[in-house]
Amino acid sequence: VNPAPHYDFVHAAAALIAIATLLTELALLGAKLVHEQVRVYAVQSLLAAAFVMLVGVQRGQADLIVLAALTVAIKVVLIPLGINRQLTFQAAEHEVPLVIKVPMSLLIGVVLAGIAYWSATAIGAIGVALPEPVLGMPIALVLIGFFFMISRQNVISQILGLLSLENGIFFATVSLAPGMPFVVGFLILFDAAAAVVFYGVLARLIVARMRQTSVLDMSTLRG
């Protein structure tokens, strides 16, 4: 282990970010309106950027600091703005139809977080940047993001679930493999942006042609 000068401060800050990120993920489960969910996603992405920044400063890696700036530009500003433009097109105050209601969702979220922490310990993953007690956070984001996607029957919410799942992978990448070449991080970020553009086009088509935002009603194709 390379004892960095601000070892304790960095670990404490990383732990705080991890806990706050997990809370945003639970807040996502609690948000009923789509524009609330967008705001929660933006906050979570800001935390992701702060985390990359922290690791970049600690390790003295300029590429991670650039990645943090790009994260802010794309995930905190561009993607939420883009989705909000979509929302003016559909009913923004529209409550997302829930297959599983909020209290039950939160309970499931907490259970999934528990599973994530347990499995992170079981894997014994060597977290380079996350202190041991919070290693499970990226896995929790992946599991809860996936659960959010399958339990929220709204096209925009499903995109947000996917993006939040990607945030989990982003955290995992930075904490497990901070040396992974910059180009990889950039490609992933770029890919998220491209995907959102395409999803947005598709979502718009679905809303315009089928007059619905809920995928509950999309049930022609079975078996």
Added chain:
Amino acid sequence: MGAAAVVIVALPLLAALISWVAGDRPVAGWASLAAGIGSLAASLVAVFAQNAAAGVRALGGVVYLDGLGGVFLLAVAFVYAVVAVYSVGYLRPGIGHVRLRHLYWPLLNLFGFALVATPLVDNLAALWVVIELTTIVSAVLVTAEGNDASLEAAWKYIVIGSAGLAVGLLGIVLLYAAGAPALGGSYDPTYTNLAGAASSLTPTLTRVAFALIVVGFGTKVGLVPMHAWLPDAHSESPSPVSAMLSGGLLAAALYAVLRLGAITVGAVGPTYVRTLLLAFGALSLVLAGLFTLRQSNYKRLLAYSSIEHMGIVSLGIGIGGPIAAYGAFLHVLVHAAGKTLAFFGAGELLSRYETRSADHVRGVMQATPFTGVMVLVAAIAVAGMPPFGIFRSELTIVTGGFTRPQYVFAALLIVMANIAFVGIYRTFHRMVLSTDRRDDDTARVTRSPQPLMAAAMLTSLAVLVVLGLWIPAPLNELLHSAAGVIGART
């Protein structure tokens, strides 16, 4: 090798650009056709004339081609070429229903680019990016018929596919982390680097990584239970796109699983990789085989058949040993030929009868003998009857299963192949040969076969017949070398 690789990937990109500029003009189609055939020719040169079986690296470590990549490159380049030829005919007025014409050609070429780039890249991250690119472009192609069902199918596809690929990416990140103790915290994740350090990868992390990779990329392969998107996307897209998805996309995703599997084999031995592939392969084979019995939509039927065939390839690799692995790689090639032929035939049926329901298609042989023969031959070939290539590859896998011995899985393959035969042949037999037609079962559009569509079908058929009867020596060597890459030499 470097020059050939550049041609393989540059032609589709160039065609995408030309067709984007050309818009609705015929030059878009012809440029794509030329790119497809040129890319296939360059692939044949790269694989055979430059001895890919030995493993070739080019362009400063950007490109890597070995036996494993060679097999999949041939499959996807073939599919791209015949689909481009077929599409020129299919997009003629009054034949196929394609509404987004100005987008069709640029996206088809980008799709082709991503497919042929997949077996060429020499980097884990680049591999993930090209596979993700296939999702984005093909999802838009799925909507090309422009109706509500196709939008629903595309949405399902993009959501499930992206979630799967996100899981696959986590697997790649973990694999990278597994290499860090041996290769240092910041290394270039090329196959060479990882394969060279395979014996010192962290075993636990590698195992978890590969499990995530099988589930993640397996979603795009269509392995059960991650297959939910596949029947809808295959059924609702225009038939040439269905052919591209079935013969090309599934193979490209399977290539990613096997490429990363080869690294995992080096780290933790072959048993772990084989067990996972056996489990998912057997499950896919059984469930998809049973589903073929209850499909009344003939394109969905073919889609379930694709899941079944991907299950067969996984099973063949999972059984292990040189014979079964050889059969599995041969199966990748013949499935590409068989499924393009079958979906091309389905496109003919759809354009003539304007329904996907097998119950409303009767007397194809009387109405249009050429289409009737093609569709029926495709059904027989895809269902695994001799003298076609799929019979040969399945027989090889079964033989491999008995020599291992893996009796249970060999027997399972025999039983399920027969069940799928009943499901597929019964439906197509009724559509093509029975003449008990009701008034609404007659072809709505009568026309003679479109020459380019016919040429594409005859090409696929020729490959199916030739590979069923004779394996050329260089291909034989390539298939053996592919088996060697995933640790099935003994």
